[in-house]
Amino acid sequence: MIKLSERVARLPDYTLANIPTIKRRLIAAGMDVIDLGAGDMDGPPPAATIDALREALNVTAMHKYGFQQGLPAFREAAVGWIERRFGQRFDAVKEMLPLIGSKEGLSHLPLTVCNAGDAVIVPEPGYQGYIGGAVLSGSEPVIVPLRPENRFLVELDQLPVDTLRRAKVAYVNYPNNPTAAIAPRDYLERLVAACRKHGIVLAYDNAYCDITFDGYVAPSIFEIEGARDVAVEFFSMSKSFQMTGWRVGFAIGNATLIGALTKVKSYIDTGPFLALQQASAWTLDHAEELNRPIVEELTRRRDVAVAALTEGGFAVETPKAAMYLWVPLPAGLPSAEFSSRALEEEGVVTLPGSGFGPGGEGFVRIALTVPPARLREAVTRLGRTLAACEGAIGAGTT
Numbered sequence: 001m002i003k004l005s006e007r008v009a010r011l012p013d014y015t016l017a018n019i020p021t022i023k024r025r026l027i028a029a030g031m032d033v034i035d036l037g038a039g040d041m042d043g044p045p046p047a048a049t050i051d052a053l054r055e056a057l058n059v060t061a062m063h064k065y066g067f068q069q070g071l072p073a074f075r076e077a078a079v080g081w082i083e084r085r086f087g088q089r090f091d092a093v094k095e096m097l098p099l100i101g102s103k104e105g106l107s108h109l110p111l112t113v114c115n116a117g118d119a120v121i122v123p124e125p126g127y128q129g130y131i132g133g134a135v136l137s138g139s140e141p142v143i144v145p146l147r148p149e150n151r152f153l154v155e156l157d158q159l160p161v162d163t164l165r166r167a168k169v170a171y172v173n174y175p176n177n178p179t180a181a182i183a184p185r186d187y188l189e190r191l192v193a194a195c196r197k198h199g200i201v202l203a204y205d206n207a208y209c210d211i212t213f214d215g216y217v218a219p220s221i222f223e224i225e226g227a228r229d230v231a232v233e234f235f236s237m238s239k240s241f242q243m244t245g246w247r248v249g250f251a252i253g254n255a256t257l258i259g260a261l262t263k264v265k266s267y268i269d270t271g272p273f274l275a276l277q278q279a280s281a282w283t284l285d286h287a288e289e290l291n292r293p294i295v296e297e298l299t300r301r302r303d304v305a306v307a308a309l310t311e312g313g314f315a316v317e318t319p320k321a322a323m324y325l326w327v328p329l330p331a332g333l334p335s336a337e338f339s340s341r342a343l344e345e346e347g348v349v350t351l352p353g354s355g356f357g358p359g360g361e362g363f364v365r366i367a368l369t370v371p372p373a374r375l376r377e378a379v380t381r382l383g384r385t386l387a388a389c390e391g392a393i394g395a396g397t398t
Helices: 006-010 019-028 047-057 072-086 102-108 128-136 161-166 185-198 255-266 274-285 287-311 335-346 372-395
Strands: 096-099 119-124 140-145 167-173 201-205 231-236 249-253 324-328 363-367
Touching: 006 128, 019 335, 047 274, 072 096, 072 249, 072 274, 072 287, 096 102, 096 255, 102 128, 102 201, 102 231, 102 249, 102 255, 119 128, 119 161, 128 140, 128 167, 161 167, 161 185, 167 185, 185 201, 231 255, 249 255, 274 287, 287 324, 287 372, 335 363, 335 372
Parallel strands: 119 140, 119 167, 167 201, 201 231
Antiparallel strands: 096 249, 231 249, 324 363
């Protein structure tokens, strides 16, 4: 009999794994399904980005192996965007690495510095690629709960000294998925100082840095003094430009860490498709104008959804960043039960907070991935689900 590895057995179930199957069943049965689950916008990438890809596809060289060097134009465009956006200058060859989406770089990073028995600090609720990277590297995930009373911040100095001594990587993500929390500058200064003090590599996931509202501007971790000693920052084309399926991202950091990640990836993949890198380079060169209408639309959706949720009996804050609403549920109502009933009875896909780890219990995540009218309709249905669940709680039947 085939026996699977202990690492596979230690991997938790993936939050989104079963939703497509349930959706297909409900749609086949005639239900109108509104999907607020995955962070995948309903619109296409910018038309000019698609045109740039179409042009690249006609170049024979774009269909060859890119390996880890990738396309020099993409490297230059990425560091150029970093300098325009954050005022930070990096070497395009030694301090930048193309990724097949930021997820794979994030999950592979522990392989560069971790040995068996080392600790990896994982926020919960959080992106499941973090715990996956820790487990698959043979490390021990140390779960740090993100709670509203702590502003959903990972405070390393509050962890036990033994944990900090064993920790080799800390995953941090602001603007945050799923909570939409943002990180004040004084917090980032404490974070970098703690990582430097304890020799911890800071994996700073900045995938939502350009999905910001009301004048808020998300920083780079490299705006903090000393970050270059310990940090690798991860960026994605997915959210800012509606390019989720393209799977293009990049990592920025000091040459030693980027070199180690490059070596690991050399044994795993041959880099993103070069034509996608070419189109991504063009997109980064025009990032400001291409991102603006996407953020304007997300702002409209956020405002409609927050107003509708408040009217429907949900207590939700208005986020300053990311494309999610982290919605608290009444005490005693399990998030998985709420999301299951919302999907099966009302045809609305949400993600239960518990799907991001036990620390997410008590919340559901709503993604702003459909137009305002559909969001309003979805929230109306969620209000009915909430009333039904509260009625069941009152009757003692949950």
